[in-house]
Amino acid sequence: MTTATDIPGGVSFTLNDQSLTAMSGETILQAARRHGVDIPHLCYADGLATAGNCRACVVEI
Secondary structure (H helix, E strand, O other): OOOHHHOOOOEEEEEOOEEEEEOOOOOHHHHHHHOOOOOOOOOOOOOOOOOOOOOOOOOOO
8 A cells, every 4th residue: 555655745544443544636536546445426427516414424534
């Protein structure tokens, strides 16, 4: 696994008790997906408007 020290501008964070890293410019959702963590969300669902769907993927960091 890539660590934050291997990524220029990357950060390490804990998501739902799991240690993850994110690359510079990457969202928490993108980093979680890259690490195989599934976060239910609606913001990229085909046929659904994004307005009003925020906070559907709330996680503890």
